[in-house]
Amino acid sequence: MNTVLQARGLGKKYGRKWALSDCTLDVPAGRVVGLVGPNGAGKSTFLNLAVGMITPYAGTVEVLGESPTSRSAPRSRVGYVGQDTPTYARLSVADHLRLGAHLNPAWDADLAAGRIARLGLDPDQRAGRLSGGQRAQLALTLGIAKRPELLLLDEPVSALDPLARREFLQDLMEAVADQQLSVVLSSHLVSDVERACDFLIVLVDSRVQVAGDIEELLATHHRLTGPRRDPATLPADQHVVTASHTDRQSTYVVRTDAPTLDPAWAVSNLGLEDLVLAYMSRPPTVRDSRPALQVLR
Amino acid sequence: MIWLAWRQFRLSALAVLGTLAVFAAALAISGPQLAELFRESQASFFELLEFDDFKKAVFVVGTALVYAVPAVVGVFWGAPLVAREFEAGTHRLVWTQSVTRTHWLGTKLGMAAIAALAAGLLGLLLTWWSGAIDDAIAAGYSSDTLMGMPRITPVLFGARGFLPAGLTLLALAIGVTASLVIRRSVVAMATTLVVMVGVQVSLAVLVQPNLLEPRVELQSFSLETLDGDMAGGPAAVVATFKQIDVKLDQPGAWMLSQTTVDASGSAVDEFPSWTSDCVGQRDAMAGCMARLTTEGYRQRVSYLPASDFWTLQLVETGIVLGLAAGLTGFCFWRIRRDLT
Numbered sequence: 001m002n003t004v005l006q007a008r009g010l011g012k013k014y015g016r017k018w019a020l021s022d023c024t025l026d027v028p029a030g031r032v033v034g035l036v037g038p039n040g041a042g043k044s045t046f047l048n049l050a051v052g053m054i055t056p057y058a059g060t061v062e063v064l065g066e067s068p069t070s071r072s073a074p075r076s077r078v079g080y081v082g083q084d085t086p087t088y089a090r091l092s093v094a095d096h097l098r099l100g101a102h103l104n105p106a107w108d109a110d111l112a113a114g115r116i117a118r119l120g121l122d123p124d125q126r127a128g129r130l131s132g133g134q135r136a137q138l139a140l141t142l143g144i145a146k147r148p149e150l151l152l153l154d155e156p157v158s159a160l161d162p163l164a165r166r167e168f169l170q171d172l173m174e175a176v177a178d179q180q181l182s183v184v185l186s187s188h189l190v191s192d193v194e195r196a197c198d199f200l201i202v203l204v205d206s207r208v209q210v211a212g213d214i215e216e217l218l219a220t221h222h223r224l225t226g227p228r229r230d231p232a233t234l235p236a237d238q239h240v241v242t243a244s245h246t247d248r249q250s251t252y253v254v255r256t257d258a259p260t261l262d263p264a265w266a267v268s269n270l271g272l273e274d275l276v277l278a279y280m281s282r283p284p285t286v287r288d289s290r291p292a293l294q295v296l297r
Numbered sequence: 298m299i300w301l302a303w304r305q306f307r308l309s310a311l312a313v314l315g316t317l318a319v320f321a322a323a324l325a326i327s328g329p330q331l332a333e334l335f336r337e338s339q340a341s342f343f344e345l346l347e348f349d350d351f352k353k354a355v356f357v358v359g360t361a362l363v364y365a366v367p368a369v370v371g372v373f374w375g376a377p378l379v380a381r382e383f384e385a386g387t388h389r390l391v392w393t394q395s396v397t398r399t400h401w402l403g404t405k406l407g408m409a410a411i412a413a414l415a416a417g418l419l420g421l422l423l424t425w426w427s428g429a430i431d432d433a434i435a436a437g438y439s440s441d442t443l444m445g446m447p448r449i450t451p452v453l454f455g456a457r458g459f460l461p462a463g464l465t466l467l468a469l470a471i472g473v474t475a476s477l478v479i480r481r482s483v484v485a486m487a488t489t490l491v492v493m494v495g496v497q498v499s500l501a502v503l504v505q506p507n508l509l510e511p512r513v514e515l516q517s518f519s520l521e522t523l524d525g526d527m528a529g530g531p532a533a534v535v536a537t538f539k540q541i542d543v544k545l546d547q548p549g550a551w552m553l554s555q556t557t558v559d560a561s562g563s564a565v566d567e568f569p570s571w572t573s574d575c576v577g578q579r580d581a582m583a584g585c586m587a588r589l590t591t592e593g594y595r596q597r598v599s600y601l602p603a604s605d606f607w608t609l610q611l612v613e614t615g616i617v618l619g620l621a622a623g624l625t626g627f628c629f630w631r632i633r634r635d636l637t
Contacts, residue, residue, distance in 0.1 A: 053392065075394075087390065089385065104395040
C-alpha cells in the first residue's frame, strides 16, 4: 500500500518544550485519518510540519515522497485547511475562487463553482459576513478544488456548532469518495473522527500513543474485568493499556490479537471513545515510552 | 499571484497615490507660473512671492508632503503587508496554495515597491517646480524665508531630487521587516513610524554633513557679509568681540562650520582689544571689518557648494537604497523560516 505521509523520529521544539517528539508513523494512501488528542498535544505542530509551514527540529517528514520544505515540495498536490478555516474577510466568495484559480495550476473551476452553488453561497458575499459553517465550507472548497492528492485539515470543525459540524464532515466524506483523496483531519473530539475517519492516530503530550486502522483497533482492544490480579500474570500477548483496581476487582484495557481464554475475566468490547480515552489517561511514564502498541502496516 | 497582490493592495494604493496625484496636478499647474514670475520680476522675485499665498502654500505643503510620503508608505503599505495575514490567520491559507512564500512575498513587495517609487517621484516633481526658486538663489537673490533656503541645506534636501524615492523604498522595507518580526499590524505600524522619523532626522543631522569633502575658504570681512557678532569681556566694561559669524559669499551653498582665524591661520581665542570700539557701534562696524581684514584676520568657512547637490543626492540615496536592500534580503530570508 502506498504511503502518503511518512514521519521518522519527527520532532519539533519551541524553546525547551517539545511540541512533538519522536514521531514515527506512516499514513497509507486512500484513508481518512483522524488525528486525535487533547489541546496542545501537538496535532497542529504535526500538520504544520507536514505542510511545510515549519521545519523539523529532529527527524524527517515526507509528504507524497518529498520533504514539504524542499524546493521540489509537492505544493500543488497537498491541500491544507488551517485552524479556524481562515478566509479573507474583505474578499468575496467569488474572489476566493479567483484566488484559488490564480494560485494553483491544477485548479478545478467547475468543481469549485459547483460546490459553491450547491452550498447555496452567494458569490458576491464577503467572506467576513459568512457564518462559521459557511466560512469553513469555503475554505474546504479552496482545499478541494486545487485537486490535491492529500488534504490536511487542522481542527476544521472546532469552531462550528453540532449541525454545521455534521454537514461539514458529511460534505468532506462525499468529496473524498468522489476524488479518492487521502485525508488527515485533526480534532480534539472523538465523535468527529468516529463519523468521518477509518484510520486513527492518538497524540498525547507531543507523542504518538497509537496509530492504526480503526476497525482493527476496535477488534483488538478489550476491557477485561475480574478478580484483582497483578498485571504481570497476564499472558505475554496481552499488552496492557490501562489498569485500574479496587480492593477486590481489576479492570484492564488490553490489546491482543488472540482471544482471551481465561474464564476468570469478563471480556467486553471498547467503543472508539473508550479506546481513545484509555490511551489519553495512561500515566506519563508509560506514555513516554515508545508506542509499543502501534499498528504498523 | 499578481491578481491577488493587486486585489489586496489596490484600495490603499489608490488612496495614497490619488492624494499625491491631486497635489502633483497643483504642482504641474503652478510650476510654469512660478517660472514666469521669476522671469518677470528677477530681483524682486522673493518679495513678490511673499504675497503669493497659493504658491507659498504649495511650497510648504509640498515639502511637508514629500517628507511624509516615506513614513506613510512604510506605515500603511509596509507594516500591514504580512502582519495582517498573521492576525487573520490567512497566511495559513495563502502560503499553502501552490505558490511558494518567496514568490508570494516577491510579488506583494514588488508591487508595493513600484507604487512606492511612483510616490517618491513627487520629490523630483517638487524639484522641477522649485527650479525658479533655485535659479533665483543661484543668481544671488536671497530671502530669509523657508523658500529662500538653498536646496542643499538639510531642511530642504530630503524633500528634493530622488532621495525621497529612495527613502520611500527604505520605509517600505522597514515596514515589511517590522511586519515579519512583530507580526501585529498596529505595533508594526507604530514601530515603522518611529524608526522612519529617526532615520530621516539622523540622516539630515548626522550623516548628510559628513558624506562629501567640504570646500574650505578663507573669507575676508565686510559689512555686507557680516551675519552677526557676539561680544563680551571682563565685567562687560571693555567688551570685545567674542565671535563673528559671516554669510557665505557663495549663493546656494550649505555652510557646515565657520571660525575666525588670525594671520598665522590659527583659530582666534581673543579678539584684539581695539574691537571694543565697534561693539554695539553700527557706524564703526565697517571700519572694524576693514581693519580685521588688513590685520590678516579671516573667516575660515567650510561648506558644500550648490553644485554638489546632485552628487550628495547620489551618495545619500545610495546609502538609503543599500539599507533597503539589506532589509529586503532579511525579509526573504525570514519568510522561508518557521512561521505559524
